[in-house]
Amino acid sequence: MSTDEFQQMWKALDAKLGKSVELNHRLMNEIATRKVHRSFSWQIVFKIMMIVLGIGWNVVVGTLLWRFRTEPVFVASAAVVLICTGYSVGGYFLQLLLMLQIRMSESIVGTQKQLAHLEAMIVQTLRVGFLQTPAYTTFYITRHTLATAGLAFWITQLIVTGAAIVVTIWVYRTVSIGNADKKKWVKQIVDNEGGKTIARARQFIREAKEWEKES
Secondary structure, three states: OOHHHHHHHHHHHHHHHHHHHHHHHHHHHHHHHHHHHHHHHHHHHHHHHHHHHHHHHHHHHHHHHHHOOOOHHHHHHHHHHHHHHHHHHHHHHHHHHHHHHOOOOOOHHHHHHHHHHHHHHHHHHHHHHHOOHHHHHOOOOOHHHHHHOOHHHHHHHHHHHHHHHHHHHHHHHHOOOHHHHOOHHHHHHHHHHHHHHHHHHHHHHHHHHHHHHHO
């Protein structure tokens, strides 16, 4: 066998090996993508359910708002609930879109950015959702109450609403990605909203990266 023939055979073998590695890489990415989508399957159902419930709740609150539109405190309370719930519905919708768009066939860095963006969106949606809490301590105050309530009522109301505002601010500031690793209750609610699924997806990415290095 001549040197030229040997080089041609070597090049042909090298090309076949390159195609084989590329095919295996694609298969690995496809398997990882399926694993990610399978891990997100329950979260996708959960997000759809929360979107439906959120829209339904806003319809109920909007109907009550129209019915009691002459009650200023109720109108203000209902407006806060509508805004916060509407934001949450939008947040869940964007999370749903992100979950459906995640593909391991794209660059690993791009997938990691998608997961980080999804995690940040989950936390922000949770934080804004909590902001409506004080509104549930004031919606029952009518114009008649404003005109006739005694000092004891207003002291009690001030304590209850003030406590709700303080707790809401504390929760808003405490619920963060950084605290998800430090506070058990924060980790629990973030995990329930998809944090645990994101952690599994990141594990799949690490496995894909390790396989890529080995190959």
